Amino acid sequence: MPTDDVWKHLVDTALFTLLINTFWLSVGVVVGTSLLGVSLAWLTAIYQFPGSRFFSWALLLPLAIPAYVTAFIVHGLFDYTGPIQTTLRTWLGSELPWFPDLYGRGGVTVVMILAFYPYVYLMARNAFLTQGKRLLEVAQSLGLNRKQGFFKVALPMARPWIAGGIMLTLMETLADFGTVSVFNYDTFTTAIYKAWFGMFSLPAASQLASLLITLVFVLIIIEQQFRARMRFAETKRSSHADRIVLSGWKACTAICFAASVLFFAFVLPIMQLSGWAAHSLMQSFDQRYLEFLLHSLLLSAMATLITCFVAILLVYAVRLYSNTFTRIAVRIATIGYALPGAVLAVGIFIPLAWLDDQLNEWLLTLFQIEAGLLIQGTVGVMLIAYMTRFLAVAHYPIDSAMQRITRSIDEAAMGFGLTGWAVLRSVHLPMLKTGIFTAAALVFVDVMKEMPITLMTRPFGWDTLAVRIFSLTSEGEWQQAALPAVTLVLAGLVPIILLMRQTDK
């Protein structure tokens, strides 16, 4: 069966549309997450209003819900057959031609903004917290008002953090398959899946994937250029005590804004999920849930440790041997996040299988040992795969934190007679702490939600909550899948709460 003309077919029929689709989706999600993420971060880092402490961590909660779950819930609620449209039709006694069509560009963009804004929020908030009100005071002493202080001082200073958050959002958007599938929205990812798994054409799929990678690489280089021109300095962390207190209608507006984002991104989905879960609790709950949960937590914890460790190594590699080669090598190492999960899973599996093969041949010729599969079928493969996928998630926050540690700080430390490990322990680690915790929380939650890699590389019997959700949703059994989904969200809260306790003192 000739498959080499698949590429030509894609170029002729679909490529233009999916480029346009991917472009507008990316623009929409980037603009939306930046606006929401930065404004909420500024609000909770600088101001104090009733509930501001609660919102400061609660606004991270949507991170624990996989985007495609939110997508499905939005469909369940707002679709033609959903309760909202149905009720409206009954009240008004007519069709609702003015009701927005969910299958357009808007629906999928909004869902992704709600699912991904916490990346920008978390990272921008760290920046604002560490600059704090003091920076604003300095700005004011220079004759700038609060608005100018934000746009001319705080925002530019927070740029590496915000850019990091936006890059994560963008890569997540480009790699997404689940959410766009629910909306039947064609992007690069859906085209890669179609070429590979539908038309069985690996060449066409690889061509599309390389195009995607090139695109991401260009974006990363552009972002890098922006960052390279900036220098950063640390100011003292602000505490809750010296925040600007909001009252009256200003406090009301702040509460309403934060509460409505939280409502649509977290409360509403969780209410719907819980409703479904209660419905199916009796038939779908069994003792294996404990096992699923344990596997999910264990894998996430191990992957988090490894990924953060490697990310720290990468950050130091660039700091110590800062040349073009290391910079590019680090960029390549963190690009896995932009690749569709299934493509990455297969891409990792093939070289590992090859390695296993070589190892076997070698053992057979040297020692006459038929070893079988040594690497595949172990948790090690999963961890390598997770690390490949989520290195970017760990790298951005740690890298941004590292940019705060200027050369002069190192020189000052040396002036005090500190060298090597002592500098690392008493100067660098305290300054990197927030970045490392951010990285750890993000990776932990992302691994819990991860599906294609887990499905492909798990050893027999290593089923997780995500695997359970896949198993039920692939046949459209959403009510049944609600229980593992709720469990996954609850388990995802643990690292988020730990993180906030660490960074929000």
Next chain:
Amino acid sequence: MCKLFSIKRFLVITYCFVSLLVINVAQAEQVVVYSARIEELIKPMFDAFTRETGIQVKFTTDKEGALLARLKAEGKRTPADVLITADAGNLWEAARAGLLKSVSSSILEANIPAHLRDPQGHWFGLSVRARTIVYNTQKVKPSELSTYEDLADPKWKGRLCLRTSKKVYNQSLVAMMIAEHGEAETERIVKGWVDNLATEPLSDDTRTLEFVAAGRCDVALVNTYYYGRLMESNSNLPLAIFWPNQKNSGVHVNISGAGVTQFSKNEHAAIKLLEFLSSEKAQNLFADVNMEYPVNPKVKPSKIVAAWGEFKQNPMNLAKAGELQTAAIKLMDRAGYR
């Protein structure tokens, strides 16, 4: 950092991890299955098989595409003995890529009609999934309906709902239509469908059925077991099944099926599993858990399924669905069927 990951805790975690790795299944006769049919729909049959034969079944589930890629990458060291999918197209591709072994078994040949298995014995259908027309009983009289092709007629303008063309069920249907009518005629039909759509293609069969029930559209193409599930949860819905093409080619069917992998190390057990699944004893169970149709003509469908009435199946060999799948996807792209 230090508080969270103390050495003691680290050791405990490492211990748990290592002990979980070390536990290995006893070396009794076993068969390893890669299954695209989900756990709920396959595990009861494996349990029955183990009870009957004492042979253990180890299985892992994933999507078809990923399982094929994995089999290819593992090559001759694959632990898999059996590949199970929920459609014929992927089995056909697995056979084409040399991942499945040709099996000759008089039991399988006797139990499974010829059009539901590979002529070369690379794969065998185990349950039949019928893709048919469902209509809103308040808006459509069954006498208005006739064939899949007729849904392209302008009289259905703004009345048709379809699931997205990305699902293999629709790809197989169009592939079989190409085999019957040729590309040009099929493209004309698919374009007609697209012109008649009441709303954008929907993401799954259940949603499509709900749209018909809510009156957003009047007719749709779905697999019958989705209809069965939805009616089970709400029997008052104004939905009914219509069997199209009864005067000519018959209803389009697909299979969920299986093949023995090329490098299976437990070929004996693997064939035994397939034979068991096709047997009268297992067929009820296999088809009933998902309200599908048994492949084995000696076995009657479940009561619920039988109530939907008897119908004539399209007798064309399902290998065509795989062979023409790429052509079908291209055709749907050209016709603007998303």
